[in-house]
Amino acid sequence: MSAKSGERIAVVGAGLMGHAIALDFARGGYQVTLNDRDDSLLRKAKANVQADFERLVKLRVTTSAKTKAAQARMAYDADLERAVGDADVVVEAIFEDLPVKQRMFERLDKACPKRAILASNTSSFMPSSLASHTNRPDKVLVAHYFNPAHLLPLVELVRSPKTSDATIATMRRLYTGMGKRPIVVQKEVIGFIVNRLQVALQREAFWLVENGVAKPEDVDTGLKSSAGRRWAVAGPFEVMDLAGLDTLVNASETMLPHISHSTEVSKLLREVVRKGRLGTKTGHGFHKWTPKTIEETKQRIAQALVEIERWSRVDKD
Numbered sequence: 001m002s003a004k005s006g007e008r009i010a011v012v013g014a015g016l017m018g019h020a021i022a023l024d025f026a027r028g029g030y031q032v033t034l035n036d037r038d039d040s041l042l043r044k045a046k047a048n049v050q051a052d053f054e055r056l057v058k059l060r061v062t063t064s065a066k067t068k069a070a071q072a073r074m075a076y077d078a079d080l081e082r083a084v085g086d087a088d089v090v091v092e093a094i095f096e097d098l099p100v101k102q103r104m105f106e107r108l109d110k111a112c113p114k115r116a117i118l119a120s121n122t123s124s125f126m127p128s129s130l131a132s133h134t135n136r137p138d139k140v141l142v143a144h145y146f147n148p149a150h151l152l153p154l155v156e157l158v159r160s161p162k163t164s165d166a167t168i169a170t171m172r173r174l175y176t177g178m179g180k181r182p183i184v185v186q187k188e189v190i191g192f193i194v195n196r197l198q199v200a201l202q203r204e205a206f207w208l209v210e211n212g213v214a215k216p217e218d219v220d221t222g223l224k225s226s227a228g229r230r231w232a233v234a235g236p237f238e239v240m241d242l243a244g245l246d247t248l249v250n251a252s253e254t255m256l257p258h259i260s261h262s263t264e265v266s267k268l269l270r271e272v273v274r275k276g277r278l279g280t281k282t283g284h285g286f287h288k289w290t291p292k293t294i295e296e297t298k299q300r301i302a303q304a305l306v307e308i309e310r311w312s313r314v315d316k317d
């Protein structure tokens with residue numbers, strides 16, 4: 001099958017994010033080549049892609065036949081220059097290390113066709129710090145996904161002062177056409193949009209636990225059963241409009257002076273990390289975990305994300 005709109009995609013870095021980004025493009029109808037440093041890493045990525053496709057079939061998001069067609073649109077190539085040599089769009093998802101990414105953008109700039117757009121999935125670096133290592137700053141941007149990239153529709157398109165309107169328009173069309181929800185971050189700022197919101201919420205969650213107001217499990221239940229559930233279908237500005245903005249002024253006047261405005265990493269967080277409690281990867285974080293409960297939780301999240309997506313699509317149709 002030929003690629004959708006003729007666009008050929010290359011994804012560089014086939015780890016947690018890269019393999020899911022690549023399978024998502026393939027599901028969206030595009031020809032994708034996935035690159036990593038060697039063949040054994042690519043074999044691992046292929047097995048992860050296969051496992052994700054199987055889960056999608058199990059969740060009834062897609063069928064085996066569609067999965068086979070998507071897999072046929074995927075190629076794996078450890079030779080970077082060959083993998084990106086004919087690409088229209090490259091998404092880079094290698095290690096979060098600035099000099100390593102900058103060297104990669106220099107290589108991509110040399111190896112890719114002049115027309116190619118170069119996007120980075122970086123969580124923390126500014127697009128201008130990568131664009132400055134190319135001769136095409138107008139075609140460089142950040143395309144920031146959320147894990148799991150094939151189940152969460154958001155992609156933050158972060159522009160540098162030099163990213164062109166045409167580049168943003170192409171990326172928007174590309175993602176919208178495959179059912180993702182791109183949003184544009186007009187000005188490069190640390191944390192982009194969603195991670196800034198998440199960090200603000202985490203800071204307050206730590207404050208509540210550190211000050212003995214609540215236990216972590218009650219903070220989790222509290223958010224899951226109220227605002228979090230609502231945020232999946234209505235954003236903060238929609239929620240504020242529904243609540244009444246005059247009420248918000250009064251509530252803000254009372255509450256804002258008491259909300260955490262700490263600029264330090266939480267003491268509680270430092271303490272649990274010092275004890276080796278790193279979360280699911282050590283079996284203990286704020287909750288205790290076993291391989292079974294980890295798998296069950298991931299499955300529960302995936303299932304709910306699929307349901308929410310079905311729901312919000314019905315909304316749009």
Ligand SMILES: NC(=O)c1ccc[n+]([C@@H]2O[C@H](COP(=O)([O-])OP(=O)(O)OC[C@H]3O[C@@H](n4cnc5c(N)ncnc54)[C@H](O)[C@@H]3O)[C@@H](O)[C@H]2O)c1
Pocket residue numbers: 012013014015016017018035036037041092093094095096097104121122123124144145146147
């Ligand atoms: N993990 C997340 O939740 C998340 C979310 C959004 C964005 N990101 C960003 O995505 C990027 C990748 O993160 P990840 O979690 O997938 O990491 P990861 O360690 O799972 O994967 C990185 C992959 O890049 C490969 N790689 C490194 N150097 C390379 C090179 N020179 N050429 C080709 N491949 C190379 C590695 O072999 C590895 O397979 C980072 O920039 C990260 O900040 C991560």
